Amino acid sequence: MGDVIGREIIAFMESPAFDLAFEPAYGRAVPVAAGVARVTAENPGPFTFYGTNSYIVGGSSVAVIDPGPEDEAHFQALMAAIAGREVTHIFVSHTHRDHSPLARRLQAATGAVTVGQGSHRPARPLRAGEVNPFAESSDMEFVPDLTLGDGETITGDGWALTAVLTPGHTANHAAFALEGREILFSGDHVMAWSTSIVAPPDGSMADYMASLDRLMEREDSLLLPGHGGPVNEPRSFLPALKAHRRGREQAVLARVAAGDQGIAEMVKAIYRDTDPKLHGAAALSVLAHIEHLMERGAIVADGPPSLAARYRPA
Numbered sequence: 001m002g003d004v005i006g007r008e009i010i011a012f013m014e015s016p017a018f019d020l021a022f023e024p025a026y027g028r029a030v031p032v033a034a035g036v037a038r039v040t041a042e043n044p045g046p047f048t049f050y051g052t053n054s055y056i057v058g059g060s061s062v063a064v065i066d067p068g069p070e071d072e073a074h075f076q077a078l079m080a081a082i083a084g085r086e087v088t089h090i091f092v093s094h095t096h097r098d099h100s101p102l103a104r105r106l107q108a109a110t111g112a113v114t115v116g117q118g119s120h121r122p123a124r125p126l127r128a129g130e131v132n133p134f135a136e137s138s139d140m141e142f143v144p145d146l147t148l149g150d151g152e153t154i155t156g157d158g159w160a161l162t163a164v165l166t167p168g169h170t171a172n173h174a175a176f177a178l179e180g181r182e183i184l185f186s187g188d189h190v191m192a193w194s195t196s197i198v199a200p201p202d203g204s205m206a207d208y209m210a211s212l213d214r215l216m217e218r219e220d221s222l223l224l225p226g227h228g229g230p231v232n233e234p235r236s237f238l239p240a241l242k243a244h245r246r247g248r249e250q251a252v253l254a255r256v257a258a259g260d261q262g263i264a265e266m267v268k269a270i271y272r273d274t275d276p277k278l279h280g281a282a283a284l285s286v287l288a289h290i291e292h293l294m295e296r297g298a299i300v301a302d303g304p305p306s307l308a309a310r311y312r313p314a
Contacts, residue, residue: 016240019192022229024050027073029081032224033183035059035158039081041074043098046278049193049227052098054078055185057178061086061157064112065176065185066093066226067102075105087112088156089146093187093226094173095120095139103142115154116144117165117174123204127304133284134202153179161185166215168208169196175215182221186231190215190241193228199284200305205245205292212242252289256299261310263287283307 024040032038035058041051054074055065062085068074087110092100095116103114120138132138148154148163155161160179166189167173176185188196189211198208216238223231231237248270255266263286271282284307291305301309
C-alpha cells in the first residue's frame with residue numbers, strides 16, 4: 001500500500017495550476033483570437049463556472065460553436081454579436097443542456113446547418129436497476145443536420161473546423177480544431193478552471209483518458225473551452241491534467257487497499273476538502289475510476305460496478 005500512496009502523492013504534486021481568473025462579460029462579445037469572439041451565457045453554477053461559452057468564428061459569414069442553453073438574454077447577445085452576418089453552421093461539442101438547446105432557436109433565426117458528432121447516447125447501456133443521474137441534464141432532442149466523423153472538416157469564410165472526437169465527458173463529445181491556427185475548441189473535455197465531470201453511464205473514464213492522450217499528441221497552442229478562460233499552455237497543462245486524473249485513480253486504489261469497501265467511504269476521504277454538496281458528483285467520478293480499474297483487473301466487486309457495490313483489491 002505504501003507504494004500506491006507514494007505514487008498518489010507524486011501524481012497530485014504534478015496537478016495542473018487551475019486558473020479561476022475569468023471575466024464573463026455577460027451580454028458582450030469578447031475577442032479571444034483573430035476572427036474569434038466569445039459570448040458567455042449567464043448560467044453560472046458548480047458545473048458551469050461563470051457560464052457556458054459560445055464562440056463566433058469567421059468574418060463576413062460565421063460559424064457558432066456551442067450556442068448554449070435556451071436563454072433569452074444569451075440568444076439576444078449572440079444575435080447582437082453576429083451583427084447581421086450570415087451564420088452558415090452551428091457546431092455543438094456535446095448534448096448537455098448548457099451547450100446545445102439554443103441551437104434550435106438560433107437555427108430558426110439564421111437558417112444555419114447544425115453540426116455535431118451525433119445525438120445523445122450513453123457510453124454504455126444502463127445496468128439492471130441503474131438510473132442515469134444526469135438524464136435531466138441531457139438534451140435528447142438535438143440531432144445534428146451533419147454528423148461529423150473524426151477528422152472531417154467544414155470550411156467557411158476564412159475558417160476551417162475539423163472534428164477531433166473526444167469521448168469521455170459524454171459519448172458524443174467532439175472538439176473542433178481551427179485549421180492553420182493551432183487553436184482547439186475543447187468543449188468540456190479540457191478546461192482551465194477545473195477537471196471535467198465524468199459520470200457513468202453517460203461518461204467513461206477509459207474513453208476520457210484515451211481522448212486526453214490524443215490531445216497530448218497534437219500541437220495546439222491555445223484551447224478555448226466550454227467554460228472559463230483559455231488554456232494558454234496546453235503542452236504543459238495536458239500532461240499535468242493527466243497526472244491529476246491518475247492521482248485520483250491512485251487515491252481510489254489506496255482507499256480500497258486501506259479497507260474502504262464502499263464509494264461513500266472513499267469520497268469522504270478523497271474529497272474531504274470538497275464542498276459536501278458536490279459529493280454526489282464526486283461519487284460518480286469515483287465510480288468512473290472504479291469502472292476503469294475493474295476493466296484492467298486492478299480491483300474486484302461483489303457484482304457489476306455501481307454506487308452501492310462493495311469493492312476489494314484484486
